[in-house]
Amino acid sequence: MTEQRWQTTARRFRVASLWLGLAGLLAFVVADLEIITGTPGTEIGRIATGFLSPDLAATEFIWQALANTLAFAFQGVALGIAGGFVLAVFWHHRLVRAGSAVIRAVHELFWGLIFLQLTGLSPLTGVLAIAIPYAGIFAKVFGEFLEESDQRPALALPEGSGRLTTFFYARLPLIMGPLRTYGAYRLECGLRASAILGFIGLPTLGFHLETAFRQGDYSAGAAVLYVFFLLIGTLRFWLHRRLVPVYLGAALWWAPPLSSAPEGTLRRFFTSDIVPAPLKGDGSLADLWHWFARLMMEQGLPGLWHTLVLSTAALLATAVLALLLFPLVSPRFGNRVSRGAGHLFLMIMRTTPEFLLAFILLLLLGPSMLPGIIALALHTGAIVAYLTGRFTLYLPARADRPRGLQGYAWDTLPRIYPNVLALLLYRWEIIMRETAILGILGITTLGYYVDAAFAEFRFDRALVLIGLAVALNLLVDHLSRRLRQHLRLSINSGQFAREPMP
Amino acid sequence: MTTRLTALLLAVSFAMTAPLSALADTFVFTAIPDQDESRLMTRFGKVADYLSEELGVEVRYIPVKSYAAAVTAFRNNEVQMAWFGGFSGVQAQRLVAGSRAIAQGVEDPAFLSYLIVNTSTDIEPAEAFPMALQGKRFTFGSRSSTSGRLMPEYFMRQATGQSPQQFFSRVGFSGDHSATIALVQSGAWDAGVVNYKVWDQAVREGQVDETRVRKVWTTPPYPDYHWVIRGDVENRFGEGFIDKVQAVLIGIEDEDILASFPRQGFIPASNDDYAPIVNTARELDLLD
Numbered sequence: 019m020t021e022q023r024w025q026t027t028a029r030r031f032r033v034a035s036l037w038l039g040l041a042g043l044l045a046f047v048v049a050d051l052e053i054i055t056g057t058p059g060t061e062i063g064r065i066a067t068g069f070l071s072p073d074l075a076a077t078e079f080i081w082q083a084l085a086n087t088l089a090f091a092f093q094g095v096a097l098g099i100a101g102g103f104v105l106a107v108f109w110h111h112r113l114v115r116a117g118s119a120v121i122r123a124v125h126e127l128f129w130g131l132i133f134l135q136l137t138g139l140s141p142l143t144g145v146l147a148i149a150i151p152y153a154g155i156f157a158k159v160f161g162e163f164l165e166e167s168d169q170r171p172a173l174a175l176p177e178g179s180g181r182l183t184t185f186f187y188a189r190l191p192l193i194m195g196p197l198r199t200y201g202a203y204r205l206e207c208g209l210r211a212s213a214i215l216g217f218i219g220l221p222t223l224g225f226h227l228e229t230a231f232r233q234g235d236y237s238a239g240a241a242v243l244y245v246f247f248l249l250i251g252t253l254r255f256w257l258h259r260r261l262v263p264v265y266l267g268a269a270l271w272w273a274p275p276l277s278s279a280p281e282g283t284l285r286r287f288f289t290s291d292i293v294p295a296p297l298k299g300d301g302s303l304a305d306l307w308h309w310f311a312r313l314m315m316e317q318g319l320p321g322l323w324h325t326l327v328l329s330t331a332a333l334l335a336t337a338v339l340a341l342l343l344f345p346l347v348s349p350r351f352g353n354r355v356s357r358g359a360g361h362l363f364l365m366i367m368r369t370t371p372e373f374l375l376a377f378i379l380l381l382l383l384g385p386s387m388l389p390g391i392i393a394l395a396l397h398t399g400a401i402v403a404y405l406t407g408r409f410t411l412y413l414p415a416r417a418d419r420p421r422g423l424q425g426y427a428w429d430t431l432p433r434i435y436p437n438v439l440a441l442l443l444y445r446w447e448i449i450m451r452e453t454a455i456l457g458i459l460g461i462t463t464l465g466y467y468v469d470a471a472f473a474e475f476r477f478d479r480a481l482v483l484i485g486l487a488v489a490l491n492l493l494v495d496h497l498s499r500r501l502r503q504h505l506r507l508s509i510n511s512g513q514f515a516r517e518p519m520p
Numbered sequence: 521m522t523t524r525l526t527a528l529l530l531a532v533s534f535a536m537t538a539p540l541s542a543l544a545d546t547f548v549f550t551a552i553p554d555q556d557e558s559r560l561m562t563r564f565g566k567v568a569d570y571l572s573e574e575l576g577v578e579v580r581y582i583p584v585k586s587y588a589a590a591v592t593a594f595r596n597n598e599v600q601m602a603w604f605g606g607f608s609g610v611q612a613q614r615l616v617a618g619s620r621a622i623a624q625g626v627e628d629p630a631f632l633s634y635l636i637v638n639t640s641t642d643i644e645p646a647e648a649f650p651m652a653l654q655g656k657r658f659t660f661g662s663r664s665s666t667s668g669r670l671m672p673e674y675f676m677r678q679a680t681g682q683s684p685q686q687f688f689s690r691v692g693f694s695g696d697h698s699a700t701i702a703l704v705q706s707g708a709w710d711a712g713v714v715n716y717k718v719w720d721q722a723v724r725e726g727q728v729d730e731t732r733v734r735k736v737w738t739t740p741p742y743p744d745y746h747w748v749i750r751g752d753v754e755n756r757f758g759e760g761f762i763d764k765v766q767a768v769l770i771g772i773e774d775e776d777i778l779a780s781f782p783r784q785g786f787i788p789a790s791n792d793d794y795a796p797i798v799n800t801a802r803e804l805d806l807l808d
Contacts, residue, residue: 054657056638056707060729078561134589138596139582219585228559228585232696234727241567279596295808381706385692387656473588473664474806475611 030505031435038442045327049391052355054384061234061381074245076238077226084425087222089269090141091212095205096266101149102156107185109161118161123152123491125451125465126211128484130218131472137353138279144220145275148211148401157199163193198259206253207274207445214371223249224371231374237287243370250369251362291477318486321464325490328387328463329450332394336449337442339399340406341431344438347407350415350430351422360407367400376456390456392448402441409437433436439505443498449489464490530537536569541792546578547571547757551591551603551781553583554665554697554715563780565794570777574768577757587664588593591615601765602783606631606666606797607806613791614807618751621791625783630741632716633672636700637736638707645736649679656710658688661697664806665715666797672740672798678736680791698722705733717782719745743783746789 074080108114130147137143169187216224223246229238290298294307345351346360372393378388410430419429453463464487472481524576549571551564552724564581572579582599587608593599604612613619635650637709643650661668673684678739680687686783693699697718705728719735722728729763747769754761769786778785801807 054708056640057732058706060732061702061706076559078559134592134598138598139589139593185659217585219589221583225583225585229553233557234696234702278598283596343530380703380708384708385659385690472661473586475588475615476808477590 023222027506031214031439034501034505035439038337039334041330042337045331045334049327049331049387051388052384052386053388054386055382056380056384062378064234065236065378068238071237072241073237074241076245077230077242079221080223080226080242080245080454083216083221083223083226083242084249084270086144086220087209087212087216087224087249088143088265089273090144090148090215090220090222091205091208092266092269093141093145093273093275094212095152095201095208097145098152098156099201099210102158102160105153105157106160106164109157109164112158115161118157119492120154120488121188121449122151122158122172123451123488123495124484126151126215126320127218127486128465128468129431130215130220131468133478134218135291135477136279136284137277138277138283139219139221140276142275142277144212144215144222144273147215147220148208148349150155152208157206160193160197163196164189167192202253202257203255206250208248209253217371217373225289227371228373228444231377243374247366247369251365257481287477292481294482295476295479310482313482317462317467317479318464318483320462321467321483322486323437324387324461325450325453325465325487328390328394328453328456328461332391332398332449332453333442333446335391335395336398336402336445337438338436339395340402340442343399343403344410344434345426345430346405347404348410348430350410350413350425357377357468361404364400364404364407368404370397372397372452373456387461390453390461393456394449394452397452397500398445402438402445406434406438406442410434413434436505440502443502446498447495450491450494535764545756546580547575547601547753548580548582548599549601549603550582550584550590550593550599552587552605552608553585554605554718566764567777567780570772570774571768574771575757575761575764587662594619594748594750597750597752601747601749603633604746604748605664606742607664607670607801608666608792609746610794610797610801610807611746612748613794618748619748620751620762621746621789621794622762623769623786624743624746624793625781626785626787627717627783627790628744628746629787631667631671631744632741633667633713633739634719634735635672635713635715635737635739636719636733637705637711637713638704638709639732639734640707641710643711643736645734649676651680653711654680654687655689657690657708658684658691659692659694659700659703659709659712660684661693661700661712661714662695663693665697665745666742667715668713669693670698670797670800670804670806671744672739673804675739677804701733701798705729707732707745710720714753721782745783745794746794747786 077083102118105114105118126147129150130143133146135144137146137257167189171192172184175184175188200279211225213222213224216226217228219225223242227239227242227246230236230242286446294306294309296309297300301309343360343364346355347364349357352360375393375396376389379392383389383392413433419425453461453465456463456465467479468487470481471477471483549562549568553560560583560682564583568579568581582593584593587605590599590602590604591608591611594602594604594612596638602612609621613621637650637653641653641687643652660673663669676684676687684691694703694709694712697714700712700714701719701722703709716738719728723730733778749762749765751762753765768786772786798807
């Protein structure tokens with residue numbers, strides 16, 4: 019590599035960072051950041067007391083909820099891997115890539131809300147709500163792993179080798195390692211998703227967590243949250259490759275993925291529920307246009323705007339937090355004890371549901387976008403910091419490199435920065451999906467209106483709004499992919515292949 | 521090691537009953553999550569036992585998360601009867617042809633909501649809606665709640681001549697009556713509306729700091745909570761089953777069971793009782 023090339027790359031990073039930073043600052047300028055400090059003392063005191071005196075006995079059937087959380091996650095992730103695998107084999111088809119992007123752009127909670135209508139309050143709903151978006155995510159990751167893996171073994175096979183033969187003998191073995199690591203990481207995400215599905219009524223940990231905190235029963239809520247922390251925090255001790263089939267079998271036995279909705283539900287959904295209201299009567303095309311225009315003006319466009327502002331501001335805050343926090347878990351800084359504490363802290367931050375952070379921040383700061391931005395940034399920043407910290411394991415470490423603050427500024431940060439940027443660009447899309455659950459702040463994001471449409475049993479509206487969210491996600495995804503290509507960023511390739519991406 | 525773990529997992533699983541599958545000959549009901557959701561299974565389990573004894577069929581309760589989830593379960597016949605709020609009951613009646621409102625609480629024909637404010641607003645209790653709230657921050661409870669959203673919004677629109685979004689500087693949905701009280705008390709929101717029973721109970725139990733939050737206005741009365749049953753239950757449980765269920769509900773005298781709702785007793789109801797709710801929901805564009 020020539021010196022010229024190095025400079026060019028660094029310059030591109032600077033320019034890209036500048037634009038992203040400016041977009042974030044602009045979002046902060048137009049965002050509504052009013053701070054209202056009332057007298058939150060009493061409530062904060064009650065929350066603190068609750069966290070200091072968790073009451074496990076207050077939640078009935080908590081162990082069933084734990085079992086359901088595990089069962090939905092294992093089945094959902096397994097089905098997602100299978101589906102993603104099939105899709106990845108056909109990754110070169112544009113249609114497969116577009117389809118995967120669409121199914122992954124819809125949040126698990128929205129899939130859950132849709133499947134509640136189709137398959138009822140059943141295990142199948144929980145499994146599919148995880149499996150479908152995860153199939154889209156796995157397809158992309160597997161597909162890109164395959165694209166970026168070494169092509170030479172495949173080329174070395176004799177002329178006329180079948181497609182499947184080539185795949186299983188010359189392609190798949192190259193990517194098995196990263197796939198395994200990635201699968202394990204995804205299971206953690208799957209467990210979080212499974213728990214969160216409780217917010218919309220599936221019998222997982224989130225069901226009790228949300229109820230307890232919403233009703234102000236903080237001791238009960240803290241206990242459920244601690245159980246959840248324990249589950250995620252001990253993952254690496256009980257998640258062994260050999261045991262996975264056992265867990266999967268137990269999951270299938272415990273919660274067989276069956277539907278509890280009566281026959282005809284599917285037909286009703288497609289032939290009646292999602293048909294736009296004006297078409298159900300004797301409405302004309304003009305009525306349909308009027309219905310659509312009104313929906314867009316009153317909900318779609320304002321929702322789109324608020325989602326964009328909130329997520330862009332949160333992205334900048336995430337970037338700052340991630341850069342500040344990653345040394346906590348990087349082997350280049352601190353000692354065993356400090357890194358242990360760092361891991362614990364980041365695990366707690368990324369496992370605590372955003373809605374809970376948002377509620378506490380709402381008490382402290384009053385209703386505006388600010389609690390939403392901070393809640394999203396704390397959660398996502400902890401994830402990016404954790405992954406960045408892990409990346410630093412593979413950085414070349416010269417014996418004479420500077421240490422401490424010097425080392426951070428002149429050695430580690432410049433080396434790791436491309437990865438941080440790549441991670442952030444991946445995360446942008448995810449932050450956008452997550453804004454859906456901040457309706458409690460009165461922030462009218464797209465998710466807020468989707469939620470309202472489901473509550474009013476207006477699935478026609480819900481589908482239009484979800485479609486809009488998908489379009490926004492595809493746009494951001496496209497933008498971030500272009501940017502990554504422009505910067506020649508890939509977090510899958512080269513020395514980082516052993517590490518998971520978000 | 522693996523086999524021992526499997527055995528352990530199986531043993532643990534057997535020790536618990538999977539509550540997910542519905543049995544075909546069981547009469548299943550639910551109740552909207554509204555007030556005190558702790559130990560729902562235990563409390564409503566008692567209601568199920570009572571109904572089972574009186575009706576002579578197996579009765580089971582399943583908990584639901586939200587108003588919409590209750591209506592969905594009713595629509596999909598996962599539950600055959602439910603204790604709904606005014607608006608969710610009307611949604612259910614409209615989505616399931618032939619379903620009937622059969623009973624309501626003694627208090628429900630004339631239900632009320634309270635407007636509560638943070639004391640820093642200096643607004644005093646009065647007969648009329650306090651117009652001084654203009655430009656303040658205001659929160660409803662749950663989006664589909666009759667007492668936490670629908671009826672208060674209707675009466676507030678009448679009083680102010682504006683939509684809440686126009687009248688207040690900011691409008692939120694706390695998601696729950698208890699959360700509304702906590703957030704108005706903390707000052708995050710200046711004002712909010714709550715179910716009068718939830719407020720009265722919170723005050724009785726000393727959970728409200730009345731130097732911080734006070735009730736300043738009461739809505740006019742409106743019809744609210746009621747039991748709705750699917751019309752097709754008679755195909756499964758025999759002719760006259762609906763009348764039988766209605767009689768059993770109205771006959772409940774056990775204080776313990778009534779406290780789950782919490783009501784003093786149940787009286788008959790019919791679909792027509794909720795016409796005011798339908799009209800209001802249409803006016804607020806919550807119903808087509």
